[in-house]
Amino acid sequence: MFDYFIFIFYKTFKFIVLLLPKFIIKFFLDIFIEIIFIFNKKHKKIAKANIDFVYGNKISDDEKNMIIKGNYRNLVYNVYEFIENQTLTLDELEEKITVENENYILDAINNKRKIILITAHYGNWEYGNTFIPLKYAPTTMVGRPLNNRFLNKELNETRTRNKNEMLTKKDASRGLVKALKNDRMLGLVIDQHNRTGVPIKFLGHKVKQTDSSSRLSIKFDAVVIPVFFTMTEFGKYTAKFYEPMEPKDFEGENQIVDFTQAQANVMEQHILDNPEQWLWLHKRFKKYHNDIYTK
Numbered sequence: 001m002f003d004y005f006i007f008i009f010y011k012t013f014k015f016i017v018l019l020l021p022k023f024i025i026k027f028f029l030d031i032f033i034e035i036i037f038i039f040n041k042k043h044k045k046i047a048k049a050n051i052d053f054v055y056g057n058k059i060s061d062d063e064k065n066m067i068i069k070g071n072y073r074n075l076v077y078n079v080y081e082f083i084e085n086q087t088l089t090l091d092e093l094e095e096k097i098t099v100e101n102e103n104y105i106l107d108a109i110n111n112k113r114k115i116i117l118i119t120a121h122y123g124n125w126e127y128g129n130t131f132i133p134l135k136y137a138p139t140t141m142v143g144r145p146l147n148n149r150f151l152n153k154e155l156n157e158t159r160t161r162n163k164n165e166m167l168t169k170k171d172a173s174r175g176l177v178k179a180l181k182n183d184r185m186l187g188l189v190i191d192q193h194n195r196t197g198v199p200i201k202f203l204g205h206k207v208k209q210t211d212s213s214s215r216l217s218i219k220f221d222a223v224v225i226p227v228f229f230t231m232t233e234f235g236k237y238t239a240k241f242y243e244p245m246e247p248k249d250f251e252g253e254n255q256i257v258d259f260t261q262a263q264a265n266v267m268e269q270h271i272l273d274n275p276e277q278w279l280w281l282h283k284r285f286k287k288y289h290n291d292i293y294t295k
Helices: 001-019 023-038 041-054 059-083 088-094 104-108 127-135 149-159 171-182 212-220 255-273 284-292
Strands: 097-100 117-118 141-142 164-167 186-187 197-203 205-209 223-233 236-241
Touching: 001 104, 023 059, 023 255, 041 059, 041 284, 059 186, 088 097, 088 127, 104 223, 104 255, 117 171, 117 212, 127 141, 127 164, 127 186, 127 223, 127 236, 141 171, 164 171, 171 212, 186 212, 197 255, 205 284, 212 223, 212 255
Parallel strands: 097 236, 117 186, 117 223, 141 164, 141 186
Antiparallel strands: 197 205, 223 236
């Protein structure tokens, strides 16, 4: 019953959002951001622990709070974007998104390479489900289902509307292999804690990271291309592709770890350029440094 109530609230919010002018929507979203920044103490504490761990005394408490508030802003704006983008065409999405280094993905497509796109929970990562498959090629991605079955149904319908296929973690392994065999692009979000990954260094500290992108790339000779959607202003984004990574450039007994580390290095570089847009609200370092969350 509670799940259905939340779903009705979401549908009402969606109706209002699509009706109002953008400047009014932004005004109310910004008020909501201030409210959750004040009252959502649990996730704020996690974010503060992560930022303290990464930056130490290199930045001030005010700067750390700006990063945390930026996280809430990014998430709230993403919800709005998720609602608005359900109705947009490719032409309309292209009015919102400026693409940098597009030649990297176009060259891979023209050369008929198998492609694995990697990204992080950064900026508006949901554009990987909408913009990428509409503009470039059918895409298969992995996503976590929502606990609310009504919202999850709508999320899945939205994510799979634009030539996109969604897999859950349960069926990911077989589904990703099948997708590559069928020449579909893969889209993987690889920045969160992963129990079965490999140890690497990320943001200055030892973590576990999924090595699925590395293993699939090596097995199928697929090129790995990092891409990030950075918000430049309300409703405007830059999609930046990074130089493709070839599996043949990583050889030897540490091939998987070295390849995975190289991918993490690109993510780290992009995150540190604009830390407000990376999701600091999850326990990224808990595998080896869980004590930072219990202080």
